Amino acid sequence: MYSAKKTLRRIAAVTAVLTAVMAISSGSGVQAKIEAKVGDKCTKAQYGKTSKVGATRVRCTFKNKKYTWTKVATTTATTIPVKVNKSKWPKKFVIGAVPSENASAMTLKYQGLVRLFQEELGIPVEFYSATDYAGIIEAQIANKVDLAFYGPFSYVIAKLNGAKIEPAGVAVSSATGTPGYRSYGVAKANNAAVKTIADFKGKRICFVDPASTSGNLYPTAGLLAAGVDPAKESTQYAGGHPQSVQAINKGTCDVGFAYDDILDKEVPAGKVSGVGASDIKVVWKSGLIAGSPIAVRLNMEPSLVAAVRDIVLNKANKTAMVKAGRCTTEATCQIIEDSSWGFVKTTDSYYDGVRAVCESTKSTKCK
Structure with missing residues (x-):
């Protein structure tokens, strides 16, 4: 205490x-x-x-x-070295992602991207779906995943734990968009006792995952800023953003957190099972969080790393996919999430704000 x-x-x-x-x-x-x-x-x-x-x-x-x-x-422009030594490339390339839904749904969601990398690299490409954030971090540290999709916090944790990685790009929602998203604090729509995040005090709180940026780190910071110490409250991890909202709707938790697209797009579209747009209300929104990176493993053949960066920044976007005939229209083309257009260039220092929030919350994950 x-x-x-x-x-x-x-x-x-x-x-x-x-x-x-x-x-x-x-x-x-x-x-x-x-x-x-x-x-x-x-x-x-x-x-x-x-x-x-x-x-x-x-x-x-x-x-x-x-x-x-x-x-x-x-x-500087990303270019593939003139001398590409494919003899030092691995026999297969593995793309991994942190969980947002069940494994089969994620595999289906990423199949277009997997096909793109396989055609461009000329080697077999596999998709790895971790059971939690720790799983994808451990897999990339162990060199079992070559390219991984992270949340900002899980990326920072991976680096802290020795992963030899750098952002190959950061997700954006449009060709002219800027990266970033928000965490939402939510409650049942008919819960009159909860109007602000300060009202989370004394309630059963659902976080998403210990390594989630919008489902744990920023919510923790938001609670502390509102005078609510999570260490003194009844908390649990739902295991995913949709699951957090579902737990609140079922009454397993009184309040909780999820990233913005779940409430702004997924729930209204009927994509979160059992939850309707009128069932849940948003009572808190975080400030803008650094966008989610796609991180490449650096301890591979340099020409492969450069090739991956080139694909991420120049070919893994809706405009390029339609132009290449890989998608029929941008509206129906799925890169990772429905709301993602593709990626833009970023650097590791872009995530220093997440590191600062991490340090301020005294999270054990930041050590």
Whole structure:
């Protein structure tokens, strides 16, 4: 149990970090020019802000529990090396994903992408569906999965635990869209006792998974900022975003969390079994969360890594799939989720905001 003073300090720390992170996510935080160079210390208030020293751009990042000015990587076109040594490529390539529904449904959902990679790489491609977030993390650390779809938090956890990976891209909903999504706090529509996230106190709370960004990390931060300590509440993990909403609707939990598309698109479309649009209400929304990455294993033949990046950024999108004849229309073309158009370039530092929230919540997963 946490003491009252410790809990208040924790809430204050979380609130400060959330304010800084969300300001950056929404595009605010413009400031006067900062004089800084690579390696200098920066502050929590400067987190995410940039400066320029000569020709070098630096950004205040949060890594290894320190705020530091870090060089901003320059964006270059992704190209496959001229010399492609396929003799060092594996006999098969494995794509894995964190769970959002049952394994057979996920395999069907990803079959178009699997076919794309198989045709482009010229080697057999398999799809691996983990039973939970830990499963996909462990599989990529053990070099059993070559390309994996993560949530931002599970990606950070994988890196912390030694996975030799980097984002090959980040999912976006349109060709001109920007990455990012939100966590929603929900309750039964007829639950008059719950109007805000502060009302989660004393209720049975459903989280999604210990390694879920929108189903655990940001909800935990949101609860703490509202004065509700999850460590003192009755909580459980539903195992998936749809399952969290279903548990609330069935009365297994009073309140809970899920990512935005579940409530905005899946439930209204009748894709969450047993839950109708009028059954559930949204009482809390997080700030914008960094978009979900697709991470490539770096300890493979460099030409294979480059080929994978090229496919992710230039061919694994609805526009390219239609142009290549792999889909008939963009409306019916499915890349990963119904709402995903494809991927855009990103870097590891894009997830420093998640690392900062992780640190502020004192989650054991962040260690």
